[in-house]
Amino acid sequence: MDLIFKCLPFNQLDIFQLYEIMALRQEVFVVEQNCPYLDADGKDPKGWHLLGLNTENQIIAYARLLPKEVSYPDYPSIGRIATAANARGTGAGRALVQEALLECNRLFGNESIKIGAQLYLLKFYQSFGFESVGEEYLEDGIPHIEMIKPSFP
Numbered sequence: 001m002d003l004i005f006k007c008l009p010f011n012q013l014d015i016f017q018l019y020e021i022m023a024l025r026q027e028v029f030v031v032e033q034n035c036p037y038l039d040a041d042g043k044d045p046k047g048w049h050l051l052g053l054n055t056e057n058q059i060i061a062y063a064r065l066l067p068k069e070v071s072y073p074d075y076p077s078i079g080r081i082a083t084a085a086n087a088r089g090t091g092a093g094r095a096l097v098q099e100a101l102l103e104c105n106r107l108f109g110n111e112s113i114k115i116g117a118q119l120y121l122l123k124f125y126q127s128f129g130f131e132s133v134g135e136e137y138l139e140d141g142i143p144h145i146e147m148i149k150p151s152f153p
Contacts, residue, residue: 001090003052003061007103010045020059021049028082037140039080046070050103052083052096060084061096065104068111075114075148076104097128101149110151119143 013021025039043066052061064080071077078100083093104113117125119136122145126132130147137144 006051035140060087063100076108113149
């Protein structure tokens with residue numbers, strides 16, 4: 001699947017992009033995963049928003065990129081990684097994470113990146129060089145594990 005990526009700070013998102021982002025995140029995390037949680041956590045204005053657009057200019061893949069001290073004191077992070085149901089199995093998720101890593105390097109420098117990964121995606125994130133750290137934990141009733149991708153050599 002061909003995706004066009006845009007990476008924008010919060011204040012450069014238009015209201016239609018923000019609406020699409022929130023709808024995708026709710027579709028994936030709240031409805032599909034049956035996980036009611038407060039998505040508007042106050043971190044969006046502090047981060048960058050990576051939009052994966054299809055040929056119709058619809059957001060079908062998304063990730064939130066946060067600098068140090070927003071989610072973790074010593075690490076930038078990637079979170080809210082989501083792909084629309086109709087984009088799964090097309091390579092869109094893999095392309096999204098690869099682009100997110102490149103954008104983190106561009107935005108935050110050559111830093112290690114930390115994520116809170118859903119446990120069932122452990123091997124997926126390991127394929128990008130992430131290593132699990134710490135113990136499994138429940139977040140909103142879903143098993144997670146923290147992972148760190150060391151900085152580029």
